Amino acid sequence: MNIQAYIESGILEEYVLGTVSPQEKQEVECMSHIYPEIKEELLRTESALEEYALKHQTPPPASLKESLFAKMNFDSAQETEDTNIDETKAEANEPTPVISTIRPVVQDEPRVIDNVFNTAETREVTPFWAKLAIAASVLLAIFAGWSATQMSKLKQDNEEMASKVGTMEKEFGYAQSLASLYRNPEYKTVHLAGLEKSPQSSVSAFWHTATNQVLLDIQNLPKPPAGKQYQLWSIVDNKPVDMGTIDNEFSGRVLKMKNTKPGAVAFAITLEKEGGNPTPTMEEMYVMGKVV
Numbered sequence: 570m571n572i573q574a575y576i577e578s579g580i581l582e583e584y585v586l587g588t589v590s591p592q593e594k595q596e597v598e599c600m601s602h603i604y605p606e607i608k609e610e611l612l613r614t615e616s617a618l619e620e621y622a623l624k625h626q627t628p629p630p631a632s633l634k635e636s637l638f639a640k641m642n643f644d645s646a647q648e649t650e651d652t653n654i655d656e657t658k659a660e661a662n663e664p665t666p667v668i669s670t671i672r673p674v675v676q677d678e679p680r681v682i683d684n685v686f687n688t689a690e691t692r693e694v695t696p697f698w699a700k701l702a703i704a705a706s707v708l709l710a711i712f713a714g715w716s717a718t719q720m721s722k723l724k725q726d727n728e729e730m731a732s733k734v735g736t737m738e739k740e741f742g743y744a745q746s747l748a749s750l751y752r753n754p755e756y757k758t759v760h761l762a763g764l765e766k767s768p769q770s771s772v773s774a775f776w777h778t779a780t781n782q783v784l785l786d787i788q789n790l791p792k793p794p795a796g797k798q799y800q801l802w803s804i805v806d807n808k809p810v811d812m813g814t815i816d817n818e819f820s821g822r823v824l825k826m827k828n829t830k831p832g833a834v835a836f837a838i839t840l841e842k843e844g845g846n847p848t849p850t851m852e853e854m855y856v857m858g859k860v861v
Contacts, residue, residue: 575600576610577738582731585615586724614734621730622723746823747786750775756784759836761858767791770856774801774836781828783812783836787819790855793840800841802849803829809837814845835859 583589584597601608750756756775763770770791775784785801793799799815813827815838829836837857839849 572604572606573742576607577742579731581607581611581614582618582734584611585618586727586731614731617734618727618730622727740821743821743823750784750786750823755779757860759858759860761836761838761856763789763856764854766853767855772838772856772858774858776829776833776836776860781831783826783829785815785819785824785826787815787824790819790838793817796843797840798843798845799838799855800845800849801826802837802839803833804835804837805830805833809849811845811847812836814841814843833860 580589580593580597584594589597597607597611601611751758756777759774759776761772761774767790769789771788772790773786773788775786777783783801783803790799798817799819801812801815802809803812804810810830810833811827812829815826816822816824835857837849838855839851840853840855841850
């Protein structure tokens with residue numbers, strides 16, 4: 570198994586963010602137990618994302634709680650409740666009017682006692698603790714909404730962080746591969762300089778003389794136009810040998826080409842039709858380098 574390719578696939582970052590499927594989660598946990606390199610990378614990614622989250626966390630505004638309670642006048646509600654209770658008690662203690670058997674006593678403003686009971690039955694008094702509970706629930710709902718917004722922002726930041734970490738890991742792997750090739754005495758480094766067609770172009774070829782394997786590192790080549798593709802050639806016995814077309818996404822990668830024949834004295838790159846040509850188009854040669 571290619572452990573490095575598995576690490577660079579981005580599945581470890583998705584695992585830490587919790588965006589993988591249950592099957593992928595089980596796979597990552599299994600692989601981390603089997604391969605120490607994957608476990609070490611997983612722990613490092615978790616630590617990096619946690620550090621980033623702590624560094625960018627945003628506390629709730631200090632004025633949130635005060636502004637909510639300022640809108641709720643609990644003292645006024647308590648006074649209204651006490652006043653209603655006192656009025657009910659006062660009306661309940663009002664003496665019953667005296668009714669004469671000879672003739673009724675006419676009063677200027679007769680009081681109907683039944684109204685007292687009707688009012689008491691329809692009046693609904695909300696306890697102070699209930700009002701406080703409602704206020705607390707409103708505060709909790711607002712705080713939960715604010716927290717959800719912050720969590721969404723944090724998740725977005727984490728995804729951006731994971732993308733940056735993945736890019737950095739690829740760049741680091743590319744630099745390591747190049748350093749290893751330059752230091753390896755089994756590879757012969759051939760510098761392909763820009764020709765009149767493209768003087769600013771620059772490419773390095775790494776030729777393993779024992780196996781004739783050839784790797785390419787393209788530092789600078791113009792982007793090929795639509796329908797065109799670069800093609801690598803080696804010169805053996807004064808004849809060009811096709812070594813395959815070059816992937817158009819060549820930036821920041823070490824490309825593996827076809828093996829050359831023994832005795833190569835030079836390498837060159839031409840611009841050909843997409844899919845390549847059996848023979849090079851000499852007027853479209855961009856770079857060339859001699860084996861020394």
